[in-house]
Amino acid sequence: MSVxxxxxxxxINSKPIVHGVDLDIxxxxxxxxxxxxxxxKSMIAKAVMGLLPPTARVEGSVELGGTxxxxxxxxxxxxxxxxxxxxxxxxxSAALNPVMTVAQQVGLPLYLHYDLTLAERLERVTRxxxxxxxxxxxxxxxxxxxxxxxxxRVGIATALVTSPRLIIADEPTTALDSITQRQIVDxxxxxxDDAKASMLFxxxxxxxxxRVTTRCYVLDRGRIAEFGTTADVLADPKTDEGRRLVExxxxxxxxxxxxxx
Amino acid sequence: MGDDExxxxxxxxxxxxxxxxxxxxxxxxxxxxxxxxxxxxxxIGGSGSGKTTLTRVLLGLERADDGSVEYxxxxxxxxxxxxxxxxxxxxxxxxxxxxxxxxxxxxxxGEPLRLHHPDWLREHVAERVAEALDMVSLxxxxxxxxxxxxxxxxxxxxxxxxxxxxxxxxxLLADEPMSAIDVAARxxxxxxxxxxxxxxxxxxxxxxxxxxxxxxxxADRILVLHDGRVVESGPTEWxxxxxxxxxxxxxxxxxxx
Numbered sequence: 471m472s473v474x475x476x477x478x479x480x481x482i483n484s485k486p487i488v489h490g491v492d493l494d495i496x497x498x499x500x501x502x503x504x505x506x507x508x509x510x511k512s513m514i515a516k517a518v519m520g521l522l523p524p525t526a527r528v529e530g531s532v533e534l535g536g537t538x539x540x541x542x543x544x545x546x547x548x549x550x551x552x553x554x555x556x557x558x559x560x561x562x563s564a565a566l567n568p569v570m571t572v573a574q575q576v577g578l579p580l581y582l583h584y585d586l587t588l589a590e591r592l593e594r595v596t597r598x599x600x601x602x603x604x605x606x607x608x609x610x611x612x613x614x615x616x617x618x619x620x621x622x623r624v625g626i627a628t629a630l631v632t633s634p635r636l637i638i639a640d641e642p643t644t645a646l647d648s649i650t651q652r653q654i655v656d657x658x659x660x661x662x663d664d665a666k667a668s669m670l671f672x673x674x675x676x677x678x679x680x681r682v683t684t685r686c687y688v689l690d691r692g693r694i695a696e697f698g699t700t701a702d703v704l705a706d707p708k709t710d711e712g713r714r715l716v717e718x719x720x721x722x723x724x725x726x727x728x729x730x731x
Numbered sequence: 732m733g734d735d736e737x738x739x740x741x742x743x744x745x746x747x748x749x750x751x752x753x754x755x756x757x758x759x760x761x762x763x764x765x766x767x768x769x770x771x772x773x774x775i776g777g778s779g780s781g782k783t784t785l786t787r788v789l790l791g792l793e794r795a796d797d798g799s800v801e802y803x804x805x806x807x808x809x810x811x812x813x814x815x816x817x818x819x820x821x822x823x824x825x826x827x828x829x830x831x832x833x834x835x836x837x838x839x840x841g842e843p844l845r846l847h848h849p850d851w852l853r854e855h856v857a858e859r860v861a862e863a864l865d866m867v868s869l870x871x872x873x874x875x876x877x878x879x880x881x882x883x884x885x886x887x888x889x890x891x892x893x894x895x896x897x898x899x900x901x902x903l904l905a906d907e908p909m910s911a912i913d914v915a916a917r918x919x920x921x922x923x924x925x926x927x928x929x930x931x932x933x934x935x936x937x938x939x940x941x942x943x944x945x946x947x948x949x950a951d952r953i954l955v956l957h958d959g960r961v962v963e964s965g966p967t968e969w970x971x972x973x974x975x976x977x978x979x980x981x982x983x984x985x986x987x988x
Contacts, residue, residue: 507884507913618778647777647941648985674913677944677988718914721921723944723988724971 471535471554471635471668472497473518478530478540480513480522487513488692490530495636500662500669502679502700504715505689511672514689515640518670519555520547534636552583556629556667558658560641562621566613566628572599573609576627583632598631599624602657619650623657630661637662637669643678655681676719680704688712739803739901739935740766740789746797747784747959758784759795760960766902771928771936773950773967775943775982781959782939786904789937791815803901815902817847820895822905826887826912829894830879837875840864840894847898863893866930867923885916889923896927899934903927906939917945924949944986947971955979 473495480488488510495501505511516522517532520539532539535554539547559565566575576595580586586594596606602623613621622642629637639658643651659682662669671682679686680700687697690711696703707713747759758781766772766789776782787793789800791812800807802815820843823829830839841860844851861871867889879887888908895903905924909917925948927934940946946953947967954964955976962976974980 506915648943649777649941649981652985674915676914680988714915718918719988721918721948722914722942724947724983724986725988 472533473636473668473670474531474533475514475518476531476533478514478517478528478532480510480517480529481527482513482523483525484527486692488517491689491692491694493687493694493697495668495670497635498666498668499685500659500671500683502683502686503670503672503689504674504676504679504686505711506674506715508691509689510692511689512640515638515670515672519551519557519638520544549583552579553632554635556632556634556637558622558625558629558637558639558642561645562618562625563613565625566621568613571610571612572604572616572624575613575624576631579628579632594631595627598627601630601661602627618646619654622646622650622654626654626658626661630665633665633667635667637667638672639669640672641674642671644673644675651678652681658682674715676704676716677723688715735804737767737769738765738801739768740764741801742785742789742795742798743800744798745785745788745795745800747781747788747793748796749784758959759788762798762956762959762961764789764954764961764964766935766937768901768933768935770952771924771938771950773938773940773946773953774956775940775946775953776956777941779958780956782956783906785956786906786937786939790819790821790902790904818900819902819904820898820900822888822892822895822903822908824907824911826884826891827879829891830887832879835876835878836869836882836890837864837871839879840875840890840897843894843898859897860893863897864890866896866926867893868919868926869893883916884912885919888912888916888920892920892923892927896931896934899931901933901935903934903936904939905936907941908938909940909945910942921945921949941982942986943971943982947986955982 475491475493478488478491503511528540534550537550573595576598577591580591604623643654655678673679683700686700686703688695688711695709695711703712704716707716742764745759745762748755748757750756762785774782788795791807802811805811837860840863841856844856844859864871864874869889909920938946938950950967953967953970955962957978963979974983
C-alpha cells in the first residue's frame with residue numbers, strides 16, 4: 471500500500487515536534503526514516519498509524535492507499551489499521567500483553583477484524599508462527615517464558631498475521647543483541663517482500679538501514695534534512711545530520727576488510 | 732612476577748547457578764578471566780550468555796558457586812570485597828537509572844566523593860566534580876546545575892560515567908553503556924572512555940557488550956561468552972582478524988556493515 475505524506479506538521483501541547491514533512495512510499499517499497507532520538511521519527515510513525523495522542527495538533531495530509539488519515543474518524547482509522555497496517559515496536563515485552571499466550575496474542579488481530587472460526591484462526595496463527603521461525607510448542611507460552619528474540623518474532627507474527635499491505639517497524643531491533651538483530655532484520659525484510667507489502671522502517675542506525683531499505687529519509691529536529699536511495703545517502707551524505715549519522719554508523723561497525731577468514 | 736603485580740582481578744574456574752529445584756540451571760561454566768591495571772577487557776556475548784553475571788561475580792556483587800576471585804592478589808571476601816566496592820565504578824545500560832531524578836547532575840556526580848571522603852572540603856569536591864564532567868565533555872558550567880530530565884540520553888550516560896570515575900576507581904565496569912543510546916551519541920561516549928583511559932592510565936576497564944563493532948576501538952582484549960562458557964579470548968586485533976569459534980564469526984558478521 472502506498473503512503474503519501476504532504477506538509478505534515480505535528481505539535482503536542484502546542485510544542486512543535488514535526489515541521490512540514492513530505493514523505494512517499496510506493497506500493498511494495500521499503501523506505502527508511504532515520505534520525506537521532508528526539509528527532510520526531512516515532513511521531514511521524516504514529517501519525518501514519520493514526521495513533522497520535524488526543525492532545526496532538528496535526529496539519530497537512532497523510533494518505534494511505536489514497537485514504538486520508540488526518541481528521542478521519544476513529545472507526546475509519548481503526549478499520550484501515552486493523553486490516554491493512556501492521557506494526558512492529560521497539561520493545562516486544564512492552565508490546566505484548568503479559569497475560570495472553572502467544573496463540574491468543576497472534577490471533578487477536580484476526581479475532582478483532584475478521585470473521586473466522588476458532589479452527590481457521592488457529593490454522594493461520596500456526597502458519598504465521600512457522601513463517602517467523604517459531605515452532606508450535608510456543609503457542610501456549612506467555613511472553614515472560616520467551617527470549618527477547620522470540621518475543622520480537624511473536625511481535626512480527628502479530629503484525630503480519632492479517633497480511634497487511636503496509637508494515638511500520640519502529641526501531642524493531644534496538645532492544646536486541648547484535649546477532650538477533652541481524653536475524654530479525656533479515657526475517658522482516660523477506661516476509662515483507664514475500665507479502666509484496668510496503669514498509670516504513672524507523673531507526674537511528676544506518677548499519678541496519680542499509681540492509682533493509684532501498685530509499686531513506688534523514689530526519690533532523692522534526693524536518694527532513696535529506697533523502698535519496700540508501701546507497702547514495704550512505705556513500706555521500708549531503709547534510710550535517712546525514713554525515714553525523716553515517717559517520718557514527720561507520721565508526722561503530724566493522725568493515726568487510728576486517729572480517730578475516 | 733611483573734605480570735602478577737599488575738593483576739587487578741583474577742577469576743579462576745568460576746561457576747554459577749541460578750534458581751532452585753527443577754528450575755536450577757547453570758549460567759557460568761568454568762570461566763577463567765584476568766584483568767590487569769590499565770587494561771580494557773571487553774566481555775562480549777548475546778543476551779543470556781552470562782556476561783553480566785560474570786562481571787557481577789568478579790566485582791563481588793554476587794558469589795560464585797564454584798571457583799575463586801582475587802582482587803590484587805587477595806581472596807575476594809570481607810574487607811577485600813569492601814575495598815573493591817569502594818574502588819570500583821559502575822556504569823549501566825540506562826543512564827536515567829544511575830542518576831537520581833530529584834538531584835542536580837553535579838550533586839549526583841559528587842556523591843561518591845562525599846561518601847568516601849566525608850572530611851573533604853566542598854570546594855575540593857566541586858573541583859573534582861568539574862574535572863570529571865570535563866573528562867566526558869560536559870561543560871560543568873552548563874551541566875552541573877541541570878536535572879537529569881533536561882539531558883539527552885547520551886548526555887545523561889556521560890554524566891553517569893563522570894559519577895563512576897569521579898573517585899578514580901581501580902576498576903570501571905561498564906555494562907552495555909551504549910545499547911540504549913542512539914548511534915550518533917554512542918560515538919561521544921566512546922570518546923569519553925578514550926579520554927578516561929588517557930587521563931587514568933592505571934584504571935582497569937571491563938566493557939560488557941553484545942556488539943563487537945562498539946568495542947573494537949577501545950578494548951585491548953576480548954573475551955567471548957556463549958551460553959555461559961568462554962568460547963574465545965585474546966587480543967582484540969587477533970580476534971577480529973582470526974576468529975576461530977563459530978559463534979565469534981557470527982558476532983563479527985553481525986557487526987559488519
